[in-house]
Amino acid sequence: MNTPLPLKIIESAPVEDLYRRPLRELRMSVIDRCNFRCSYCMPADSLQGRGVFLPLEKLLTDHEIVDLVRVFVSLGVHKLRITGGEPLVRPGLPALVEQLAAVPGLKDIALTTNGVLLPRLADDLAAAGLRRLTVSLDTLDQDVLSDISGGKARLQDILDGIEAAERAGFRRMKINTVVQRGVNDHTVMDLLERFRGSPHRVRLIEYMDVGNSNHWNAGEVVPSAEWVARIGERWPLRPMNSNNPAETARRFEYVDGQGEIGFISSITQPFCRGCTRARVTADGMFYTCLFSDHGTNLMPLIRHRDSPLELRQRVHSVWTGRSDRYSEERGLPGHDHQKVEMFRMGG
Numbered sequence: 544m545n546t547p548l549p550l551k552i553i554e555s556a557p558v559e560d561l562y563r564r565p566l567r568e569l570r571m572s573v574i575d576r577c578n579f580r581c582s583y584c585m586p587a588d589s590l591q592g593r594g595v596f597l598p599l600e601k602l603l604t605d606h607e608i609v610d611l612v613r614v615f616v617s618l619g620v621h622k623l624r625i626t627g628g629e630p631l632v633r634p635g636l637p638a639l640v641e642q643l644a645a646v647p648g649l650k651d652i653a654l655t656t657n658g659v660l661l662p663r664l665a666d667d668l669a670a671a672g673l674r675r676l677t678v679s680l681d682t683l684d685q686d687v688l689s690d691i692s693g694g695k696a697r698l699q700d701i702l703d704g705i706e707a708a709e710r711a712g713f714r715r716m717k718i719n720t721v722v723q724r725g726v727n728d729h730t731v732m733d734l735l736e737r738f739r740g741s742p743h744r745v746r747l748i749e750y751m752d753v754g755n756s757n758h759w760n761a762g763e764v765v766p767s768a769e770w771v772a773r774i775g776e777r778w779p780l781r782p783m784n785s786n787n788p789a790e791t792a793r794r795f796e797y798v799d800g801q802g803e804i805g806f807i808s809s810i811t812q813p814f815c816r817g818c819t820r821a822r823v824t825a826d827g828m829f830y831t832c833l834f835s836d837h838g839t840n841l842m843p844l845i846r847h848r849d850s851p852l853e854l855r856q857r858v859h860s861v862w863t864g865r866s867d868r869y870s871e872e873r874g875l876p877g878h879d880h881q882k883v884e885m886f887r888m889g890g
Contacts, residue, residue, distance in 0.1 A: 557618070557619030558618050559862075560863060560864070560865035561866045562866065566618050566819060566862050567619060567620060567622060568621075568623075568820045569612065569623050569624070569821050570820060572625075572627055572630075572822070572823065572825040573602075573628075573636065573639065574602065574628045574629070574632055574825050575596050575602070575824070576628045578629055578632060578657070579629065579692040581691055582726075583723065603825060603826065603842075605639045605642060609642045612646055616646055616647070616648045617648075617855060618855065618858060618859060618862070621649060621650045621651065622650065622651045623649055623651065625652065625653070627655075628825070629657055630656060631659075631660035636664065640673050641671035653674065653677065654673055654675070654677070655679065656676065656677070657704075658708070659696075659700045661676075675713070677716065678704065679721075680734070681720050682731075684730045687726070705718075715742040717743070717745075718746065720734060722748065723764075735804065739778070744805055746792050746804070746807055747767065749767060749810040750763050750764050751834075767806035768808075768812075778797050778798075780797060780804070783796055790817070791807050793806045818867075826842060827840060828840055828841070828842075831861065831862065832865075834867075835867060841854060841858070
């Protein structure tokens, strides 16, 4: 798809779904590969965990990703999050970020990473126009980290990545921690203590039922309310006000002024009614919900059409027909999480 978008299409025109939720944010996967094998995402016994990935020619090219993002921006998206797999594994990522940063109307670009490759890439990413970083770090215990990551993660490499990002100018990062009862919950307080007093915000994420391959068990979910109480006993917390209904994390601040903490509670306190996020995988599958088992294949419209108008119309049609409320409907009759298909490439 080589035809530039006409100016009248580039101008933002927000669209809404059936619940009047606007399309505002896009999570764009740039690769399906990862250098970890985390048990809750890409476990070693899954197909991808065993190294079965898409052929490179099946992945969107840089040019195709930029064109696709332009279409989403024309429909109201103003925030982009780059995901994987592990996005830093994609060759030439800083050059792609630089092109994305030049898309008219795109106000914010963020990236989620495990951090291992940041010492090599943080400076280039900052220079290219990346504004925000989220680093996934589930524990400070090397043994626990090894178990979670399938033996692939080395704690010091992740910490070195965070330090490299700080030197590159990423002063306020989010530290995402997926908490599983009986797996890493006993190490959470140490993690919080390390980042207390820093500009970075740890976000504790309830273990989610995002597919068959992660062997989800409700008994491993630690409700955020439990963490608020436990943490508050040691370091008193107070909630922070938010005027953004689309915000995924409920934010608290330490009463002693030592920073913030966030809680992402998609299991016990779902935020479907404010969700304004679309997700596209590295091979062009468009999903309107993290938990969805049905996506729309955009690749034919991206790769085999000369005009972006048909692609724009398809995205518009899918979003305006969106009725996803998976987390709010969890537990209702006929609602079976085992039907959900994991798509790690959607981030």
